[in-house]
Amino acid sequence: MTPALKVEGVRAKLGDLEILKGVDLEVPFGEIHALMGPNGSGKSTLCHVLMGKDEYAAEGSAAVGGREVMGLDVDERARAGLFEAFQYPVEIPGVSLDELLAEMGEAAGRDPHEFGDRVERAATRLGMAPFRDRAINSGLSGGEKKRSEMFQLAVARPKAAVLDEVDSGLDIDAVREIAGLVEALRSEELGVLIITHYSRILRYMAPDRVHVMIDGRIVRSGGPEVAEELEAKGYEELRAELGLGPNDDGADPYADLP
Amino acid sequence: MPSEAEEIWRYVELDLDLADFSLPERNGTPPPELSRLAAALPEVSGKATVSDGAVVAAEGGDVAVRPLLEAVGEAPERVEAVYGSAIPVEHDIFTAAHHAFASDAVVVTVPRGAAVPAPVHVTIAAVADGGISFPHLLVDVEDGAEASVVVEYVSQGDVRALVVPHIEVVSGADANLSLTVVQNWGYATTALAQARVAVGRDSAVRIAEAGLGGSLSRLHLTVDLLGRGSSAEVLGAYFGEEDQTLDYRYFMHHVGLNTHSDMFLKGAVEDEALSVFTGLIRIEESAQRTDAFQTNRNLILSEGAAAQSVPNLEILANDVRCGHGSTVGPLDAEQHYYLMSRGLDGARADRLQVRGFFEEVLARFPVGGVAVPVRGWINDKYVRAQAAGRV
Secondary structure, X not given: OOOOEXXXXXXXXXXXXXXXXXXXXXXXXXOEEEEEOOOOOOHHHHHHHHHOOOOOEEEEXXXXXXXXXXXXXXXXXXXXXXXXXXXXXXXXXXXXXXXXXXXXXXXXXXXXXXXXXXXXXXXXXXXXXXXXXXXXXXXXXXXXXXHHHHHHHXXXXXXXXXXXXXXXXXXXXXXXXXXXXXXXXXXXXOEEEEEEOOOHHHHHOOOOEEEEEEOOEEEEEEOOHHHHHHHHHHHHHHHHHOOOOOOOOOOOXXXXXX | OOOOOOHHHOOOXXXXXXXXXXXXXXXXXXXXXXXXXXXHOOOOOEEEEEEOOEEEEEEOOOOEEEEHHHHHHHOHHHHHHXXXXXXXXXXXXXXXXXXXXXOOOEEEEEOOOOEOOOOEEEEEEEOOOOEEEOOEEEEEEOOOOEEEEEEEEEEOOOOOOEEOOEEEEEEOOOOEEEEEEEEEOOOOOEEEEEEEEEEOOOOEEEEEEEEOOOOEXXXXXXXXXXXXXXXXXXXXXXXEOOOOEEEEEEEEEEOOOOOEEEEEEEEEEOOOOEEEEEEEEEEOOOOOOEEEEEEEEEEEOOOOXXXXXXXXXXXXOOOEEEEEEEEEEOOOHHHHHHHHOOOOOHHHHHHHHHHHHHHHHHOOOOOHHHHHHHHHHHHHHHHHHHHOOOO
């Protein structure tokens, strides 16, 4: 069966710096996968490269519901069924969330009536009604911004969703809430890749598979036990086990001090 | 003719030959229905129409709206005291010409204690091709009065006219006034406007300008916060298209103790348009415990367009809080990426960003009904630029 998201041999550079060194990944419809990795391993870059952000020079293949999206413009990828939930959702003063939703509906060629109903239902379910008249992400708390991302995801109904650190900067209640929202989105029409630095969000949800990225490559994939293993060992031990050597970027500069 | 060498005319080259213009005949013919705002202002407390400097209609109610002669007949001393007092003759050749040739005015008098909810709508039109005109508006707000005035400048697209409007506003104590100017000159019209607003004790004024039309449109605005506890909010939204020049010289003059001012202007330029904002906050030694802020943000939408943004402070008092900010740049790339990731194509994302950029200031316009068509006109200008492939 065609997967929701299939990534093959994706490489990406930012200037001369090679960040992704050949990523392969497959998220079937109906599944939620987690992508974990230390800071600087390339997780967020993968999100942006899949979405088509133009600051990266990228190659390789990424198919959304069987449709190749590499080489397409950002908006074409979105309309092909890819959704990125941002780690840092940008504030757009002067544009209300409702205006954005209306533009999304129009851009996607949706029937306005049916789309309006969908917005209403999702707003009610996610408690987003008070935010619809407010400027996009302006003055929202970290948790509210992430909830707004999930709301837009619910309205957009993509085939594949990439959630970039939706748990970052949140307190434990908000993490639990976001995890619940992700689980609630699980459907046979959607595959989700949730990117996270810590395993804590995975305690509140049931990812089907967990992938670990280090230095721009997926180094381990498995069931939920991979997250537990990582929790127990930490990224450094995994690096050592894999013969990758210590990560200079993330190294503790005071490690040698008494 | 003033030259760019003078600070007050810097950045703008005046390409005018006064010999090309003549004083139109004052036959009192009302202009064709030029107002584009009438539909947005279903309820007014009064209205007036000025055609090539002559008042052709004036009608008030609780607020007196009269042509100059009638106003002089009613209150000769008051009109004599304030008419023509605010804008100095010697300011430049154009103000001198205004003093010499202006022979009529709309005089709006808001009587003591009156609270007038609906705005007074003053339409100032340039009609004669090749005409030079000197429209004059005097707004006299007495103690404790509350009112709003909307001034609309209009001319047809092909009318090559030179207009030198003067607006004088005098507020008493405890007054509350908003003045909204919608500058919708045709693209062949040159306008060199002066406005001066004197604010009395514990009075608040809100001034908003939408800069849309004109080949060259200049507004030299001076706000004198004379009374203790007086305040001014000054808003602006302007969009320069093709080879338009939109030129703003704003002076916020704090004289009274405990005065407050906030200037917030946002503009965009495309193609080969030029915008200028020079803002000076001057705080006199007498104006202790004063707050004064000015912000000017500009979008450059095409490579050939330019925006000059020059905020300045002159502070003679020591117990004050001041701030100024100025930016000139393209549309925000992160916002653009975010919107496109939601499926909006580049042009649609740009339009939404431009709309949002202006909404921050239009939402604060004092007469909400005016912001509605202004929003649409700004959007039309941007859409035209997109359709022509200039942005």
